[in-house]
Amino acid sequence: MHAINLRKRLAVGAVAGLAVVGGIVGVSAYAAPGAETGPVEAVAVAEVQDDGVRGANALTREAALAVLDAAQDKAAELDQRVTVAIVDRAGNTVAMVKGDGAGPQSPDSAEAKAYTAVSWGQATSDLTENAVGDGATVADIPGTLFLAGGVPVVYDGAPIAGIGVGGAPSGDIDEEIALAGLAALADLEG
Incomplete structure (x- = not known):
């Protein structure tokens, strides 16, 4: 089994995280070398109501x-x-x-x-x-x-x-x- 270095795993994880945050689903964050990949089921994204979200002030x-x-x-x-x-x-x-x-x-x-x-x-x-x-x-x-x-x-x-x-x-x-x-x-x- 080939080891994937930490930098590659972090990069793949970051891209996968951005994909999920952006609403894109079905991206595999990690696959073992030589592993076959098939279709991935979509994951539903929960909608949060206004009373469940807190605003944050920040400098422009x-x-x-x-x-x-x-x-x-x-x-x-x-x-x-x-x-x-x-x-x-x-x-x-x-x-x-x-x-x-x-x-x-x-x-x-x-x-x-x-x-x-x-x-x-x-x-x-x-x-x-x-x-x-x-x-x-x-x-x-x-x-x-x-x-x-x-x-x-x-x-x-x-x-x-x-x-x-x-x-x-x-x-x-x-x-x-x-x-x-x-x-x-x-x-x-x-």
């Missing part, structure tokens, strides 16, 4: 680009080489710009700060005290970073995104750059 592409531009402009003004990352409410990176000359650690730092800010709905600088102490702390949660430089984007009272900046020699500078990105959202035409 234009808003994300405005945040990145404003933050990188502030970084240039302060003569800093940083990476700026934006994550959505689920913590997935939706936009990132690594500035010229930013260090190799800066993308990971920016993403972790953005993730931490959206997770708690607070600036990471306000959370640093929670990350120290004897025994387990919130700093033990994977993917988080409790250093200044992450700020949440709040809409209708709830965090919908996080902005993280990494790479400046001080978290205070990272936070100043992140706040400049956040301020750009107020300037968007509604």
Whole structure:
């Protein structure tokens, strides 16, 4: 039996998942090499009523680009080489710009700060005290970073995104750059 590598299985699984989501049925996500395939029965798709679906607020592409531009402009003004990352409410990176000359650690730092800010709905600088102490702390949660430089984007009272900046020699500078990105959202035409 031939082994199918992980990348191929993930690609096939992703295509099959998209097919199901798009309403296409009858696609086999995996078949053993040499196996004969026949017709596949269609699977009915359940219709969900409005009261069973929850809307999600998210930054638009234009808003994300405005945040990145404003933050990188502030970084240039302060003569800093940083990476700026934006994550959505689920913590997935939706936009990132690594500035010229930013260090190799800066993308990971920016993403972790953005993730931490959206997770708690607070600036990471306000959370640093929670990350120290004897025994387990919130700093033990994977993917988080409790250093200044992450700020949440709040809409209708709830965090919908996080902005993280990494790479400046001080978290205070990272936070100043992140706040400049956040301020750009107020300037968007509604």
